[in-house]
Amino acid sequence: MTRNFLFDQIQKKQSFLCVGLDTDINKIPSHLLDTEDPIFEFNKQIIDATHDLAVAYKPNIAFYEALGSKGWESLEKTMDYIPKDIFTISDAKRGDIGNTSSLYARAFFENMNFDSVTVAPYMGSDSVKPFLAFEDKWVILLGVTSNEGGKDFQFLECEGKPLYQHVLSKSKEWGSADNMMYVVGATRPEYLTDIRKTIPDHFLLVPGVGAQGGDLQEVCKYGMNSQCGLLINSTRGIIYASSGKDFAERAREEAMKLQLEMKAELERCKVKS
Amino acid sequence: MTRNFLFDQIQKKQSFLCVGLDTDINKIPSHLLDTEDPIFEFNKQIIDATHDLAVAYKPNIAFYEALGSKGWESLEKTMDYIPKDIFTISDAKRGDIGNTSSLYARAFFENMNFDSVTVAPYMGSDSVKPFLAFEDKWVILLGVTSNEGGKDFQFLECEGKPLYQHVLSKSKEWGSADNMMYVVGATRPEYLTDIRKTIPDHFLLVPGVGAQGGDLQEVCKYGMNSQCGLLINSTRGIIYASSGKDFAERAREEAMKLQLEMKAELERCKVKS
Numbered sequence: 001m002t003r004n005f006l007f008d009q010i011q012k013k014q015s016f017l018c019v020g021l022d023t024d025i026n027k028i029p030s031h032l033l034d035t036e037d038p039i040f041e042f043n044k045q046i047i048d049a050t051h052d053l054a055v056a057y058k059p060n061i062a063f064y065e066a067l068g069s070k071g072w073e074s075l076e077k078t079m080d081y082i083p084k085d086i087f088t089i090s091d092a093k094r095g096d097i098g099n100t101s102s103l104y105a106r107a108f109f110e111n112m113n114f115d116s117v118t119v120a121p122y123m124g125s126d127s128v129k130p131f132l133a134f135e136d137k138w139v140i141l142l143g144v145t146s147n148e149g150g151k152d153f154q155f156l157e158c159e160g161k162p163l164y165q166h167v168l169s170k171s172k173e174w175g176s177a178d179n180m181m182y183v184v185g186a187t188r189p190e191y192l193t194d195i196r197k198t199i200p201d202h203f204l205l206v207p208g209v210g211a212q213g214g215d216l217q218e219v220c221k222y223g224m225n226s227q228c229g230l231l232i233n234s235t236r237g238i239i240y241a242s243s244g245k246d247f248a249e250r251a252r253e254e255a256m257k258l259q260l261e262m263k264a265e266l267e268r269c270k271v272k273s
Numbered sequence: 274m275t276r277n278f279l280f281d282q283i284q285k286k287q288s289f290l291c292v293g294l295d296t297d298i299n300k301i302p303s304h305l306l307d308t309e310d311p312i313f314e315f316n317k318q319i320i321d322a323t324h325d326l327a328v329a330y331k332p333n334i335a336f337y338e339a340l341g342s343k344g345w346e347s348l349e350k351t352m353d354y355i356p357k358d359i360f361t362i363s364d365a366k367r368g369d370i371g372n373t374s375s376l377y378a379r380a381f382f383e384n385m386n387f388d389s390v391t392v393a394p395y396m397g398s399d400s401v402k403p404f405l406a407f408e409d410k411w412v413i414l415l416g417v418t419s420n421e422g423g424k425d426f427q428f429l430e431c432e433g434k435p436l437y438q439h440v441l442s443k444s445k446e447w448g449s450a451d452n453m454m455y456v457v458g459a460t461r462p463e464y465l466t467d468i469r470k471t472i473p474d475h476f477l478l479v480p481g482v483g484a485q486g487g488d489l490q491e492v493c494k495y496g497m498n499s500q501c502g503l504l505i506n507s508t509r510g511i512i513y514a515s516s517g518k519d520f521a522e523r524a525r526e527e528a529m530k531l532q533l534e535m536k537a538e539l540e541r542c543k544v545k546s
Contacts, residue, residue, distance in 0.1 A: 147399050
């Protein structure tokens with residue numbers, strides 16, 4: 001998917017919502033457990049209930065790996081089911097030496113047709129560049145993460161600037177704002193001004209709104225650019241809004257609340273259709 | 274597996290060889306492609322040919338993911354086949370927010386009974402600690418990696434020392450030398466002295482001997498400690514030594530060459546059985 005297409009979808013749906021499909025067999029409503037593939041059944045109903053409100057879906061691969069080959073099948077079926085005009089993110093945080101990163105890229109970009117993969121930066125350029133070799137596919141590199149442990153290394157002062165700034169400024173040379181995005185946690189909006197100085201045009205994938213405590217308006221205020229430039233992720237607040245038979249309806253309600261806030265933000269920042 | 278058990282095996286086999294099972298469907302001998310599960314068949318024959326010479330096997334998960342649910346099945350069968358007294362490493366380089374890291378840990382430690390998982394450090398303590406919650410299981414944290422891109426961030430001077438030293442000194446507090454190891458590339462032996470100052474007792478997983486150009490003797494000279502403290506990995510030099518019907522015999526020959534060098538190193542450093 002190209003950046004222009006993604007932006008068109010944002011304008012069409014008046015939304016930059018990404019719904020995380022972190023589908024945990026221990027958390028989905030119990031009535032689904034009798035179905036042939038409870039994980040896929042859950043995802044299917046969530047997608048049916050939210051696809052007009054979301055511009056992206058983000059399965060976290062750990063949830064599928066935890067179920068072995070059966071989980072992988074559920075993921076494959078989910079990917080086949082998601083409408084083709086919705087941006088898909090393999091939240092895998094992969095990264096390895098060159099030939100191995102190419103295989104990860106193949107697994108997600110070719111076998112399952114994901115639009116993008118999240119990638120960890122520690123091993124540097126030759127661990128990331130293989131993912132960039134695929135046309136109309138994206139790398140979403142970890143920048144500033146939303147979790148507490150993000151403070152362990154990402155803000156170390158290194159040669160005049162924090163480590164995360166080195167990650168941004170070095171890595172942006174490996175691709176462009178048309179094939180790279182960055183993960184910036186919603187729990188860290190105060191860094192967005194500095195982040196935008198380094199990467200004004202790149203899309204940011206922003207997890208942490210909702211269950212992790214991030215503030216949507218703050219993120220938009222400091223992070224939005226002229227092509228929106230944000231994909232805001234919400235997972236638990238939407239997909240686990242209810243653990244009963246109304247889980248899909250309640251998911252839709254929560255997604256709609258966020259979409260209406262996003263519509264207001266798009267208007268406020270004058271990013272209009 | 275405990276550290277004492279691992280060291281016993283090293284002494285028993287006079288070897289600290291780890292064989293990488295990076296089994297690529299495009300590289301294995303063509304006569305195997307007619308079998309029901311060519312990946313597993315290849316692994317089975319490699320294991321049969323080398324299990325007395327190796328103290329560890331290290332499947333790189335990318336190679337199995339690249340084949341989707343079928344690849345995951347081949348990995349599960351491989352893990353069932355490996356003798357229980359051999360240390361197994363899931364080379365996955367995982368890491369995510371806490372609840373997600375717990376799922377990765379479950380996938381590898383419970384579902385497939387791996388002894389250890391490689392983990393990326395960028396997201397900090399709460400992305401790593403969930404892996405440490407499992408008894409007799411290990412985290413192998415990326416320290417100094419063997420690839421060219423390792424230079425992009427790992428040697429940045431941060432608050433008085435290189436980034437990798439921060440990774441070592443901070444992370445070693447999260448566990449102990451009985452449940453944590455570190456990846457240190459064989460292509461970077463000059464850093465071993467400094468590394469050993471920070472982590473004298475921890476085991477090091479050392480990839481890059483062989484195809485990537487690392488020197489075994491240099492690594493042993495600077496990296497070995499009184500309980501050996503090294504797992505030296507070789508992959509392509511062993512498993513792809515031949516692409517013909519003699520691939521398993523040739524794998525054994527190459528493994529034996531390394532094991533004999535290792536035996537000499539163990540004697541030289543007076544780590545005797």
